[in-house]
Amino acid sequence: MKKIEHIFFDLDRTLWDFERNSKSALVQLFHELKLDNIIESFESFHEVYRKINAEYWEDYAKGSVSKEKLRIGRFHDTLVSFGRDDLQLSTAMAEGYVKISPYQTHLFPGTKEVLQELSDKNYQLHIITNGFKEVQFIKLENSGLRRFFKDVLCSEEVGKNKPNPEIFHAALQRTKAKNTNSLMIGDDFEADILGAERVGIRAILFDPHDVYEARKEIERIKHFEELPFLLNKTMW
Numbered sequence: 001m002k003k004i005e006h007i008f009f010d011l012d013r014t015l016w017d018f019e020r021n022s023k024s025a026l027v028q029l030f031h032e033l034k035l036d037n038i039i040e041s042f043e044s045f046h047e048v049y050r051k052i053n054a055e056y057w058e059d060y061a062k063g064s065v066s067k068e069k070l071r072i073g074r075f076h077d078t079l080v081s082f083g084r085d086d087l088q089l090s091t092a093m094a095e096g097y098v099k100i101s102p103y104q105t106h107l108f109p110g111t112k113e114v115l116q117e118l119s120d121k122n123y124q125l126h127i128i129t130n131g132f133k134e135v136q137f138i139k140l141e142n143s144g145l146r147r148f149f150k151d152v153l154c155s156e157e158v159g160k161n162k163p164n165p166e167i168f169h170a171a172l173q174r175t176k177a178k179n180t181n182s183l184m185i186g187d188d189f190e191a192d193i194l195g196a197e198r199v200g201i202r203a204i205l206f207d208p209h210d211v212y213e214a215r216k217e218i219e220r221i222k223h224f225e226e227l228p229f230l231l232n233k234t235m236w
């Protein structure tokens with residue numbers, strides 16, 4: 001086995017706490033656009049939105065909806081479910097959300113400390129994300145993460161989303177890394193773990209909520225602080 005030299009991180013829900021950040025952006029949007037005139041509470045709005053948004057992302061991953069359709073459709077469908085068919089307001093929400101959310105800065109505990117430790121140990125750190133380029137760079141800059149990463153690869157640059165092997169091959173090529181001296185870490189079992197393993201990259205699942213606790217065969221961490229210890233262990 002070769003020593004790990006390159007570590008590829010997923011961004012959303014792995015380093016950047018997507019749920020917390022998304023919620024704080026939506027709270028702001030809900031008040032700015034005075035949605036309480038239409039919907040009784042933020043909580044009821046949020047519950048419906050989350051479900052619809054997740055469905056849109058599934059369809060986007062399959063390639064059955066476009067980026068534009070996802071951005072507006074998730075708000076339009078949410079408003080429709082509250083009896084308001086308003087494309088203009090949906091568009092305003094979509095634009096507001098995309099503007100506000102990347103500026104939120106909640107990270108998972110220990111993120112910066114561990115990235116610093118890994119940088120100090122001379123690991124080359126990179127990002128592979130299925131997010132949109134203009135959005136992901138704002139997140140990285142504003143949350144103080146950009147400086148840790150040599151390369152940031154967004155799927156739209158390749159035209160394929162994780163777990164498609166093409167995005168992993170592109171990442172290896174751009175960073176001059178080899179699958180045998182690389183490691184992928186992410187929260188999505190299908191996209192990050194199976195995707196990386198399929199091209200021969202060792203993968204560690206970030207599983208803060210213990211969703212995969214029963215699956216003992218999966219190399220898994222719950223807190224970032226566990227990562228440096230795992231890297232010292234010879235796994236295969």
Ligand SMILES: [Mg+2]
Nearest residue numbers: 010012013187
């Ligand atoms: Mg993720």
